[in-house]
Amino acid sequence: MENPAQKIIETIKRAKIKPESRFSLRWKNYLFxxxxxxxxxxxxxxxxxxxxxxxxxxxxxxxxxxxxxxxHILIITAPYLWLALILGALVxxxxxxxxxxxxxxxxxxxxxxxxxxLMSFLGTALHLAKFNSRFGNRISxxxxxxxxxxxxPMEKRWKSPEEGFLAGxxxxxxxxxLWIISLDDESWLVKNSAETKKMFAGEIKLDMWLxxxxxxxxxxxxxxxxxxxxxxxxxSHPKKExxxxxxxx
Amino acid sequence: xxxxxxxxxxxALVEAAKNNPEAFGxxxxxxxxxxxxxxxxTSYFSQEDIEDILQEVFFKVYRYLNDYDSRxxxxxxxxQIARNTLIDEIRKKKTRPATIPLETEDLxxxxxxxxxxxxxxxxxxxxxxxxxxxxxLPYNYREILxxxxxxxxxxxxxxxxxxxxxxxxxxxxxxxxKILIEKIKRREIA
Numbered sequence: 001m002e003n004p005a006q007k008i009i010e011t012i013k014r015a016k017i018k019p020e021s022r023f024s025l026r027w028k029n030y031l032f033x034x035x036x037x038x039x040x041x042x043x044x045x046x047x048x049x050x051x052x053x054x055x056x057x058x059x060x061x062x063x064x065x066x067x068x069x070x071x072h073i074l075i076i077t078a079p080y081l082w083l084a085l086i087l088g089a090l091v092x093x094x095x096x097x098x099x100x101x102x103x104x105x106x107x108x109x110x111x112x113x114x115x116x117x118l119m120s121f122l123g124t125a126l127h128l129a130k131f132n133s134r135f136g137n138r139i140s141x142x143x144x145x146x147x148x149x150x151x152x153p154m155e156k157r158w159k160s161p162e163e164g165f166l167a168g169x170x171x172x173x174x175x176x177x178l179w180i181i182s183l184d185d186e187s188w189l190v191k192n193s194a195e196t197k198k199m200f201a202g203e204i205k206l207d208m209w210l211x212x213x214x215x216x217x218x219x220x221x222x223x224x225x226x227x228x229x230x231x232x233x234x235x236s237h238p239k240k241e242x243x244x245x246x247x248x249x
Numbered sequence: 250x251x252x253x254x255x256x257x258x259x260x261a262l263v264e265a266a267k268n269n270p271e272a273f274g275x276x277x278x279x280x281x282x283x284x285x286x287x288x289x290x291t292s293y294f295s296q297e298d299i300e301d302i303l304q305e306v307f308f309k310v311y312r313y314l315n316d317y318d319s320r321x322x323x324x325x326x327x328x329q330i331a332r333n334t335l336i337d338e339i340r341k342k343k344t345r346p347a348t349i350p351l352e353t354e355d356l357x358x359x360x361x362x363x364x365x366x367x368x369x370x371x372x373x374x375x376x377x378x379x380x381x382x383x384x385x386l387p388y389n390y391r392e393i394l395x396x397x398x399x400x401x402x403x404x405x406x407x408x409x410x411x412x413x414x415x416x417x418x419x420x421x422x423x424x425x426x427k428i429l430i431e432k433i434k435r436r437e438i439a
Contacts, residue, residue: 004300005277008307012270019267019314026316101318104412 032100036093040118043089046082047123048132053079056154056211058199064213064225065164073165077157081150090115158230159183161216166190167230170208180210191217192224199228259323267314277307280324283400284331290395291388292335294342302338306331321409328402328410332392339388382432390425397422 011017023030062070093115097103126132140152149156158167159182168180168188177191190212204210209230217223257275265272284306288299309330317326383391396402396410404422408415 004281004303004307005274008277008304008311009270009274011304012273012308012311017308017311020312020316022315025313102320104408104414107414 026101029101032096035096036100039089039093039096040115040122043086043093043115043119044122044126045132045135046085046089047119048126049082049136050079050086051123051127052132052136053082053152053154056157058228060199061213061226064197069163073157073160073163077153077160079153086119089119155183158211161188161222164213164215165211166214166222167209167211170204170206170210173204173206178204180212187220189221190214190224191221192227196224197226199226260319263314263317263323266311270311273307273311276310276327280327283324284327287328287331287395287400288335290399291392292339294338298338298342302334303331305338306334309334322406325402325406325409328396328400328406329412332410382429385432386425386429389421390428393418393421394425394429 057074065073090112094108094111097106097111123132136152140148143151158165160166161182166180166182166188168182168190170178171181171187172179176193177189180188180190182188196214198204204227211228211230212222212224213226213228214222214224259276259279262272262276262279266276281303284303285299288294288302292299294302306327310327313330317323383394386394393407393411396407397404402410404415404418407413407418407422411418413421
């Protein structure tokens with residue numbers, strides 16, 4: 001072709017071709033970055049709810065339950081929904097990042113580590129700002145009972161007397177035992193001894209919600225080793241289900 | 250091309266071309282031959298087809314001038330556009346002429362040290378077999394071998410042109426050469 005430059009310039013002038021604006025060429029890339037930001041927030045929020053799901057676990061419980069049982073209860077009542085959301089947010093972020101203009105330059109392993117750290121830091125910040133408990137309390141009002149276990153599995157934890165975890169409302173108080181109505185609306189006789197440790201100041205009162213660590217010793221009988229007060233819903237809560245413990249601290 | 254024109258950087262030309270299409274002519278002059286060679290070596294298009302593809306490439310380059318990011322070398326960016334346009338054309342036409350316009354020197358560069366080329370290089374039959382071996386290579390290997398050994402691009406530049414991670418680029422180069430040499434050996438020409 002003779003003088004291709006001249007021919008191209010003539011065509012550009014004749015067709016009035018103009019360089020397109022940077023925004024019109026990059027809008028998709030900007031959308032990807034907005035998406036990445038939103039996924040980071042989703043991952044951080046999920047992380048903060050994972051933290052929330054373990055807040056009912058006082059470190060002193062380890063001494064009373066033992067490592068094996070503790071690990072078992074943690075595995076069966078882990079907040080898998082939130083963990084899956086973190087993983088999903090991470091995987092989707094990596095896929096989107098790869099689509100950005102320079103996405104191919106990033107080392108996926110390194111980016112994954114940075115992503116996890118970022119979600120952890122942001123999630124911890126949300127927890128320190130108590131955003132997770134406000135969010136948890138808000139969504140707990142509208143959650144149907146059948147999906148509650150997936151969203152807040154810590155409740156399930158306190159319905160496991162075989163594992164040494166029981167929670168319930170005090171129905172009757174005697175000298176060395178008390179009757180409670182468990183989260184499954186069952187009556188349990190909770191025995192205590194001189195070794196039983198109480199984690200809160202003040203007396204055990206009727207209608208109070210308790211969490212109890214100990215051992216199932218018979219049909220609907222439980223030997224308490226440690227008793228703590230269960231957190232309750234804030235006063236502003238509509239209490240549709242009656243007085244229930246609220247493990248969202 | 251005058252000396253004065255030679256001293257202007259690609260980036261300065263890009264800035265000038267945004268407001269004045271005449272300045273874009275110098276970009277076309279600088280890259281026409283190089284991109285022609287690249288397309289000729291990686292595809293099977295006729296000269297006329299390549300010229301048409303190149304025109305399309307330069308129209309795109311002009312329209313996308315504002316997208317050019319100085320973090321990349323301009324040559325890398327223009328190769329990216331040329332490569333994408335070429336792939337679009339290959340998909341559109343889906344035709345492959347029977348000959349591969351690779352010169353003997355090109356083949357030597359790709360195969361250097363893999364085979365005892367010098368002993369065999371004069372044999373017309375040998376060169377034809379190598380050509381047909383390259384013809385058999387999947388497009389991604391052929392393209393990467395051309396970029397690495399004929400266009401003499403670094404791994405970083407190839408990474409930016411193909412938009413693939415550096416590790417993938419290195420693996421493709423190595424695997425491409427290996428496949429090519431194995432094909433040649435299998436044909437008992439080594």
